[in-house]
Amino acid sequence: MSDDVGYGLIDTDEENGQEYVSRISGHPLMGQIQLTGERAKVEDVRLLSPVLPSKVVCIGKNYADHVAEMSDITGESTEEPVVFLKPSTAVTGPGDPVFYPPISQRVDFEGELAVVISRPCREVPRERAAEVVFGYTVANDVTARDLQKSDKQWTRGKGFDSFCPIGPWIETGLSLEEASDLRVTTTVDGEVRQDGRTSRFIHDIPAVISYVSSFMTLLPGDVLLTGTPAGVGPVEVGSEMSVAVERVGELSNRVITRE
Numbered sequence: 001m002s003d004d005v006g007y008g009l010i011d012t013d014e015e016n017g018q019e020y021v022s023r024i025s026g027h028p029l030m031g032q033i034q035l036t037g038e039r040a041k042v043e044d045v046r047l048l049s050p051v052l053p054s055k056v057v058c059i060g061k062n063y064a065d066h067v068a069e070m071s072d073i074t075g076e077s078t079e080e081p082v083v084f085l086k087p088s089t090a091v092t093g094p095g096d097p098v099f100y101p102p103i104s105q106r107v108d109f110e111g112e113l114a115v116v117i118s119r120p121c122r123e124v125p126r127e128r129a130a131e132v133v134f135g136y137t138v139a140n141d142v143t144a145r146d147l148q149k150s151d152k153q154w155t156r157g158k159g160f161d162s163f164c165p166i167g168p169w170i171e172t173g174l175s176l177e178e179a180s181d182l183r184v185t186t187t188v189d190g191e192v193r194q195d196g197r198t199s200r201f202i203h204d205i206p207a208v209i210s211y212v213s214s215f216m217t218l219l220p221g222d223v224l225l226t227g228t229p230a231g232v233g234p235v236e237v238g239s240e241m242s243v244a245v246e247r248v249g250e251l252s253n254r255v256i257t258r259e
Contacts, residue, residue, distance in 0.1 A: 007033070010042065010169050021045050029118065029134060029220040049093035049166045050137060051116055053223045056086040056164055057212050058141060060154070062202050062227025069230050081203045081211050084154045086141070086164045086225075094167035097256045098142055100237050101160050107235055107255065110141035110228035111186035111194050111243035113179070115205060116170050117222040124213040126206035132218065133209075135172035136179055138251040139225050140165045140186075140243050145234070165241075166223065171248045180204060183246040184229055188239050196229025203227075 007028055008021035023038035029051075060082035061067045092098070100107055118134035141158065142165070148157030179198065186194035203211070208224060218224075235241060235255050244250040 005048065008045075009035070019043075047094050047168050049091050050168070050170045051166065051221045051223060052091060053088055053116075053221045054219050055088065056091065056223045056225060057216075057218075058084050058086060058158070058225040059203065059208055059227045060084060062208075063196060063200055063229045064202060065196075065200075065230035066228055066232065067202075069232070081208055083212060084158065087159050089161055090159055090164035092162045092165050092253070094165065094251050094253070096162065096165065096253060098140075098162045098165065098241070098253045099160070099258045100255050101144055102257070104144035104147055104157075106145045108143045108145045108232050109186055109188065109193070109235055109241045109243075110143060110232050111184055111245075112139045112141055112225045112228050113182060113184055113198055113245050113248070114139040114166060115179075115209070115224040115226060117218045117220060117224070119220055120217060122213050122217045124209050124218075126210040129206035129209040130176040132213075133176060133205075134220070135170040136174055136245070136248050137166055137170045137223070138168070138243050138245045138249055139223070140241060140251060140253065141225055141228060142241075143232075165243075165251055165253045167251045168249045174247060176205060178247070182248065183244075185244050186231065187242045187244075188233075188235055190240075193233055194229050194231035196231075198226065200229070201227065 008023045012019050019042040023036045024033045026033040114137045116134045121132045142163040144157040181199040184196050239255045242252040
C-alpha cells in the first residue's frame with residue numbers, strides 16, 4: 001500500500017483471524033466509494049484518526065458515578081445534558097502522542113464511546129436519531145484538570161492540541177440499540193482505571209443527538225463524545241493510556257513532553 005493518506009475498510013480473514021485494510025477511493029461520508037484493489041495487514045498500516053470533524057461536541061457529567069467523584073470541580077448533575085466543545089485541532093489518532101502541557105500540574109484520562117454523524121442535521125427528534133449516525137468509535141477526552149478547575153469553565157483545560165485521541169476506526173455495524181449497552185474500559189500502563197457501561201448513561205444517545213441538534217447544526221463527520229464513567233485520574237509523562245469499547249475497538253496513546 002502506498003504512503004498516501006486515504007480511507008479503507010477493515011475486514012477480518014475468517015481462516016487466520018488476521019485483520020486487513022482495503023483501500024477505497026472516494027470519501028465514505030461524501031458520496032460513493034469504491035475498492036481500489038489495494039489491501040494490507042492492519043499491523044503494516046499507520047492508522048490515523050478515522051475522521052477530522054468540524055467540531056467535537058462533548059457531553060459532561062453523563063454517568064452518575066462520575067458526577068459524584070467530580071462534584072467539587074464540575075458540580076452536581078443537571079436536568080439537561082452538559083455540553084462543551086473541543087476544537088478540531090485537539091484531534092489526534094491511535095498511537096499518536098498526547099502532549100503534557102508545561103503549564104499544567106494534572107492531566108487526566110477520560111475514556112468514552114464516540115458517535116460519528118453521517119449527514120447535515122438539526123432539530124433531530126430522538127425517534128429519528130439512528131438516521132444521522134454513521135458509526136461509533138473510541139475517544140479519550142484528555143483534560144488538564146487543574147486548569148479546568150481554576151478557569152471555572154472547560155475550554156482551555158480540554159482544548160490543547162492532542163487532547164482528543166480518536167480511533168482506531170469507525171464501527172458501522174452496530175445498531176443504536178446495541179450501542180446503548182457497551183462496556184467502556186480505560187487502562188493506564190495496563191492497570192484498569194475505568195470500567196463502565198453505556199447502559200448507565202444519564203442521557204442516552206438519542207437524547208444527546210436530539211438535544212445538541214436543537215441548537216447547533218451537526219455536519220458529516222462531526223463527533224459526539226458521550227461522557228465518561230467513574231474512575232478518571234491523572235497520568236504522568238510516559239504513561240500509556242488505552243481506552244477500549246466493547247465491539248468497537250481499542251485506542252492507545254502515550255503521554256510525552258513536547259520537545
